[in-house]
Amino acid sequence: MKKTPHSLKRLLISSAAVAASLQFLTGCVTHAPERISDQSTQAVLWLQNSGEYQALCYQAFNAAKDAVDQAKASQTKPWAVVVDLDETMLDNSPYAAWLLHNQDSYASATWAAWCEAAEAPALPGALEFAKYVIAQGGALFYVSNRSDEVFDATVKNLQALGFPEPTASRVFLKTDTSNKQARFQKVTDAGYEIVLMIGDNLNDFPEIGTWHQANEPRNQATASYQSEFGQRFIVLPNPSYGDWEAGMADGYHGLSAAEKLKLRSESLKPWSGE
Template structure:
């Protein structure tokens, strides 16, 4: 989910491979964004090449179908049913953009992200097309609540339409026009629909409970809402980016590449063998 805009990937190869290798010049000013972008490699290649990533995506959409059916069977209200989904890394895969950043001496920018949106080349997440079509076939409606900016509307609409997704129109495609807080848009849907479930890759896709300032608060919010995961909230795997990255930086997205590198590594729980 792009609740704060697309950011450079945080998860280093050390996190995925289970080992830590600290750069000798981690705190030096000459540490470049190009070097920081090398930390994109393991997360991105896992998203693009591993069968495990695809399996987790299928698992999420299979579970979503089960929960949609369960909600529908028990539903006794008068409103039509809706499913709310995020777009990026929930129903469409933008890993090609993050792969493009590898080897470059710059990170995410609204300019290059705008070009990516306009290209309308994101692929469907595994299982997304089938699930969204199923919801529509059962009389449900799909709402896409994304924090893509309004400037990306036409490219986003084209992309989702080309993938054959249902309900790709102005009433159902709710972009970020004034705030990254998705709660007003969720409430807008809830005025006329009963929401069967929500799907996202970022905690802020689900509830304002998760609009927290730090990692500890996020952990507490997850504990508070743990019964909803797998029932009302369906989480997609995204090891690449998200609000959690900004919390590593204490909200300082403008930190230097060297500072971001160090803050990422400082957040690791490192095993130290006995001497």
């Protein structure tokens, strides 16, 4: 059968696409760890350099102040605000940048070393908001999934930045589970009404019920609580990491770097080009 110029063009395009795919897959296997690391570069650059990120932080804490003002007016018992720490009150992008410069990935040992250094700066607007809660007569609880082994260093970091009341009765770190429900219960058991929660991860809001859930039910839960965001739940932006990543597949953290790259590519929702 005679091939027309049009059919030859399509054949050449198809061949090029196959070759590109094979090259991509080969590169994924050969340089997968480096590619995994490099994929985080843009997110960390945005966190550390963009005015837009700062604006979103200020916007979140401004909304949080308004939410406090509305909530406290109807309270007849002691009230509290519960905040996450990492990427909510504390900025860990220097650790993320260190990983990138060293072409390394997250590890508990290097993360612990970063926490022990007690050098995390505060997010824009975080310290002012923390002081605002206290000034309005509320209590502030810091509920984080940092390991309890770095409790002293975490308190030192918070104290150095001027955050109010970073004590053992206010700072609840992880001891056995990343599910924060029991630690939130400690706040209510102490007689406080939780009027506001602030975090960068849906799991920072236990009542939503997204802990260890895949992304589809996480997104469904988010939609079902849509009226509460900006009122009861305040979310800080974090494109660097989060439970949404593990939510892409069962056993995500056990995948090889090449398998993660393949899954990430397959999880994209591209334009058809038509």
